[in-house]
Amino acid sequence: xxxxxxxxxxxxxxxxxxxxxxxxxxxxxxxxxxxxxxxxxxxxxxxxxxxxxxxxxxxxxxxxxxxxxxxxxxxxxxxxxxxxxxxxxxxxxxxxxxxxxxxxxxxxxxxxxxxxxxxxxxxxxxxx
Numbered sequence: 001x002x003x004x005x006x007x008x009x010x011x012x013x014x015x016x017x018x019x020x021x022x023x024x025x026x027x028x029x030x031x032x033x034x035x036x037x038x039x040x041x042x043x044x045x046x047x048x049x050x051x052x053x054x055x056x057x058x059x060x061x062x063x064x065x066x067x068x069x070x071x072x073x074x075x076x077x078x079x080x081x082x083x084x085x086x087x088x089x090x091x092x093x094x095x096x097x098x099x100x101x102x103x104x105x106x107x108x109x110x111x112x113x114x115x116x117x118x119x120x121x122x123x124x125x126x127x128x
Contacts, residue, residue: 012127013124013127016120016123016124016127017124019120020117020120020121020124023113023116023117023120024117026113027110027113027114027117030106030109030110030113031110033106034103034106034107034110037099037102037103037106038099038103040099041095041096041099044095045092045095045096048088048091048092048095049092051088052085052088052089052092055081055084055085055088056085058081059078059081059082059085062074062077062078062081063075063078
């Protein structure tokens with residue numbers, strides 16, 4: 001079995017180096033999670049926009065002139081489509097807020113990890 005990376009002769013230095021590697025891996029993981037959450041948000045919003053566009057198209061087919069007397073079809077169908085569109089708008093708003101909360105939490109974790117990493121790095125420099 002071989003240890004990863006160079007092995008320091010000083011046990012304290014080896015411990016610090018190991019801790020720095022762990023912190024680097026944790027920082028990379030948090031950055032990856034932020035990117036994945038951004039991608040998830042983009043995909044979700046794109047899907048909501050597609051559904052909203054389809055419903056708007058259907059609404060225009062049912063009620064091309066809005067509430068005017070020349071509106072085609074069933075007014076209940078128009079109301080149903082408008083309700084579905086409103087629900088999608090609310091879902092989009094909810095997704096934006098959930099994304100912000102998730103990313104804010106991850107960024108807070110990232111700041112803490114970076115602070116700890118720089119503190120360990122500074123301690124290592126002071127020992128030299």
